[in-house]
Amino acid sequence: MTSVRQDMSAAISVAGRWAFAVVQLPAMLWFGGCGGVLGEIPDLNTPDGRVFAERCGACHGKPFGGHSVTHGVPDPRFRTVMEWQEALPKMEALMREKGMQPLTEGEREAITRYLNRHANP
Secondary structure, eight states: HHHHHHHHHHHHHHHHHHHIIIIIHHHHHTTTTOOOOOOSSSTSSSSSHHHHHHHHHHTTTTTTSSSSOOSSSSOOOGGBBHHHHHHHHHHHHHHHTTTTTOOHHHHHHHHHHHHHHBBBO
């Protein structure tokens, strides 16, 4: 009887680890900043939000890699203001490398206002 309990406990333990790996781990990664959203991205239907969605969605809204998965525009709540201040110049450098139209001063200001308003505190 003890052997059966040990076998069942081992099976449950393995099943629990499997459930974590299959369900919980991908969910944690998704909501932890690997492209997921906490819900609807805030205020995209505002003047600054539309600039953010249009310009950032030019890359982030397209499939990447060898598959058709997109990760959509980034959720501003996944970074702090300071992190966005570091990320925006990097994104602009990538845009230049890809031969994309650079941000105008007005677009940069609108995107910065949008990110500052909605960044993680």
